[in-house]
Amino acid sequence: LAVKSAPHGVKMTVVRFAGSGGQGLMTSGRILAQAAGLYDGRTVVQTQSYGPEARGGAAKSEVCIADAPIDNLKPTRIDVLLAMNQASCDKYSGDLKPAGVLVADSSFVDKPPREDAYCFPFTFHCRDVLGNPVVANIMALGFLFILTDVTSRQAMDRALTDNVPPRFLELNLRAFEEGAREGAKARDARAGREGF
Amino acid sequence: LAVKSAPHGVKMTVVRFAGSGGQGLMTSGRILAQAAGLYDGRTVVQTQSYGPEARGGAAKSEVCIADAPIDNLKPTRIDVLLAMNQASCDKYSGDLKPAGVLVADSSFVDKPPREDAYCFPFTFHCRDVLGNPVVANIMALGFLFILTDVTSRQAMDRALTDNVPPRFLELNLRAFEEGAREGAKARDARAGREGF
Numbered sequence: 298l299a300v301k302s303a304p305h306g307v308k309m310t311v312v313r314f315a316g317s318g319g320q321g322l323m324t325s326g327r328i329l330a331q332a333a334g335l336y337d338g339r340t341v342v343q344t345q346s347y348g349p350e351a352r353g354g355a356a357k358s359e360v361c362i363a364d365a366p367i368d369n370l371k372p373t374r375i376d377v378l379l380a381m382n383q384a385s386c387d388k389y390s391g392d393l394k395p396a397g398v399l400v401a402d403s404s405f406v407d408k409p410p411r412e413d414a415y416c417f418p419f420t421f422h423c424r425d426v427l428g429n430p431v432v433a434n435i436m437a438l439g440f441l442f443i444l445t446d447v448t449s450r451q452a453m454d455r456a457l458t459d460n461v462p463p464r465f466l467e468l469n470l471r472a473f474e475e476g477a478r479e480g481a482k483a484r485d486a487r488a489g490r491e492g493f
Numbered sequence: 494l495a496v497k498s499a500p501h502g503v504k505m506t507v508v509r510f511a512g513s514g515g516q517g518l519m520t521s522g523r524i525l526a527q528a529a530g531l532y533d534g535r536t537v538v539q540t541q542s543y544g545p546e547a548r549g550g551a552a553k554s555e556v557c558i559a560d561a562p563i564d565n566l567k568p569t570r571i572d573v574l575l576a577m578n579q580a581s582c583d584k585y586s587g588d589l590k591p592a593g594v595l596v597a598d599s600s601f602v603d604k605p606p607r608e609d610a611y612c613f614p615f616t617f618h619c620r621d622v623l624g625n626p627v628v629a630n631i632m633a634l635g636f637l638f639i640l641t642d643v644t645s646r647q648a649m650d651r652a653l654t655d656n657v658p659p660r661f662l663e664l665n666l667r668a669f670e671e672g673a674r675e676g677a678k679a680r681d682a683r684a685g686r687e688g689f
Contacts, residue, residue: 333544334543337544339544341542343540344539345526346539347529
């Protein structure tokens with residue numbers, strides 16, 4: 298665990314995308330980083346690992362978003378974790394802050410390590426409803442987007458358009474939209490439950 | 494300046510790509526990171542910045558390559574700097590190790606800050622000889638590749654193929670090849686001069 302840190306007192310949000318190689322985690326990280334940095338004008342540093350470190354089913358891409366320069370690199374905790382498989386859930390959920398948000402793809406995560414995890418079968422849903430499991434990362438990004446409110450919707454749409462081949466844009470936008478809708482449902486269900 | 498560091502005694506190479514937004518620095522960094530990490534099987538962490546930090550003409554992408562896990566984040570010096578404009582040359586050349594390699598695009602760098610800089614007009618050459626200045630980053634990558642020997646050629650070709658749209662692949666491979674040839678010429682010229 299090693300992420301960027303902002304000067305003391307500056308609010309910084311750290312989002313980690315984790316799972317197996319090929320699940321689109323680097324792309325999701327890049328889209329979020331570009332949305333927040335290029336289009337929302339925030340300070341963003343994105344880190345990604347390749348090679349042996351990224352193997353063993355726990356590859357990761359990390360995005361640090363702040364409103365001030367991000368100067369120092371030192372170990373710190375993460376605010377949001379998207380875990381697309383069990384290995385990355387097991388490996389990284391301990392890095393999450395107590396009040397952090399864990400989103401898990403329950404297509405591949407049987408045992409979420411926290412009771413308050415948001416579980417949704419992104420990959421199975423994209424396969425069965427959208428006809429293509431490959432956009433699971435984008436659906437998960439939409440889900441995260443609603444729960445964390447870390448970028449504007451307009452910035453997300455622009456970054457999606459930049460990073461997706463034109464012929465797949467409609468599919469990706471639909472996946473993002475479905476993710477946002479499911480994320481809103483999950484958030485509202487929890488708000489209702491916590492209200493009792 | 495803040496990059497990854499490997500455990501004491503482990504050889505690590507840090508390459509920084511710097512210049513203006515739109516010069517393809519993120520792409521170059523990603524290609525090198527994937528070549529070394531996915532195809533050469535080395536341990537690689539890539540960092541890139543977006544937003545205000547990346548503005549002012551000194552955007553950067555950094556690739557750390559090692560043969561062991563990259564654990565700690567702490568300030569360290571860089572081994573190779575590609576500077577695609579004067580601002581990034583001025584801002585980052587001080588981070589270079591004394592024995593480090595500075596490659597500058599003399600299309601935009603008038604005053605290289607070190608006498609031993611390798612200067613070549615990548616952008617003008619690509620515009621005039623290849624008909625498209627946009628592949629200057631790939632030509633510079635070929636130049637760097639020959640000077641630093643940090644990945645295998647086969648890995649580079651695979652990573653280039655992964656990251657370039659098929660219709661532009663031939664142009665990019667040609668730019669890489671021209672860069673490698675010019676890099677070899679510059680290296681040999683220097684070896685000859687140092688021989689006297």
